[in-house]
Amino acid sequence: MTMRPSNPSVQPFPGGGPTVYTRRRAREPEPREAHAGIVQLLPVLVLVLLSMMSGFFISEPVFSLTPSSKYPVARETVNLKTYRYLDFVIVYKLPFIIPGLDxxxxxxxxxxxxxxxxxxxxxxxxxxxxxxxxxxxxxxxxxxxxxxxxxxxxxxxxxxxxxxxxxxxxxxxxxxxxxxxxxxxxxxxxxxxxxxxxxxxxxxxxxxxxxxxxxxxxxxxxx
Known part of the structure; x- marks a missing residue:
């Protein structure tokens, strides 16, 4: 007579003959790479590097027709009475550079x-x-x-x-x-x-x- 184990983690050996019980091992956690965090940063560093390099080859416009985070300062034109949105650096930094500081x-x-x-x-x-x-x-x-x-x-x-x-x-x-x-x-x-x-x-x-x-x-x- 073969008795069924009450513990579901214990399984009988398939086939005839004497019943052999095996106990399942707990699943071991997968090893984590020591430098996984640095590897995850590589795409960000590449994007930053590419954005910095693009500044040397592509000249950005000094104004925009629509407001944005890049062009937040609104200025009205004299003749057409329309608005142009300027870069923060041009409005607040460049006037100090051109005439100079005291x-x-x-x-x-x-x-x-x-x-x-x-x-x-x-x-x-x-x-x-x-x-x-x-x-x-x-x-x-x-x-x-x-x-x-x-x-x-x-x-x-x-x-x-x-x-x-x-x-x-x-x-x-x-x-x-x-x-x-x-x-x-x-x-x-x-x-x-x-x-x-x-x-x-x-x-x-x-x-x-x-x-x-x-x-x-x-x-x-x-x-």
Whole structure:
């Protein structure tokens, strides 16, 4: 007489003869690649690289007929009374670059203008903002790749977005003051640099300082 096992995970050996029972093994989790997070970032990095390269070969229009995130600033034409939507950089940054920024001496007295000042200031601001965002963008995928296989993380899948937001917030808490401290708020340019690249501005500074220009001129780079 053959007895059927009460445990469904125990199965009898097929065929005649004595009954042999086997126990099923629990399914082992599939191994995860250590660099899976970096591999997932590759398409994003390729898209960023292609978008940066396209800027060197394709010139974008300075205005658009319809508003968008790229062209948010509306300006009315004089003759046709129609609206053109301009780039934010053209409206708010370019007017500072073309005429130049006011530069001062050590005592804060305005002694002239320089087009190199806004170029240097904008480049430093862009660098600071990239440093500010870099840890959250680069380290967050690696951290989540290590945390997601944990059993407690599998039980709270609904909270993954909140956890990622909290991690980015912690990064920004430390990186915002760090990025702002990389470059001083009051930047300086050597008078020799202005003499080499902006001779007319250099002559104006010499005239305003009675022929005794300072070694460095200063300006506020902004945020």
């Amino acid at each position: 530069v001062t001496d050590e005592n804060g007295k305005i002694i002239g203008k320089s087009q190199l000042a806004p170029v240097k200031g904008i480049s430093q601001v862009v660098t600071s903002r990239i440093v500010m965002c870099a840890p959250g963008m680069l380290l967050l995928p690696v951290i989540m790749e290590r945390l997601e296989p944990k059993p407690w993380m599998q039980r709270i899948r609904w909270a993954h977005i909140g956890i990622q937001t909290a991690i980015v917030g912690m990064f920004l808490t430390f990186m915002v003051p760090t990025a702002c401290a990389i470059f001083p708020q009051r930047c300086k340019i050597s008078i020799d640099t202005i003499q080499r690249f902006e001779k007319d501005r250099y002559e104006e500074i010499v005239k305003n300082t009675d022929g005794k220009p300072p070694q460095y001129v200063y300006f506020n780079k902004g945020l």
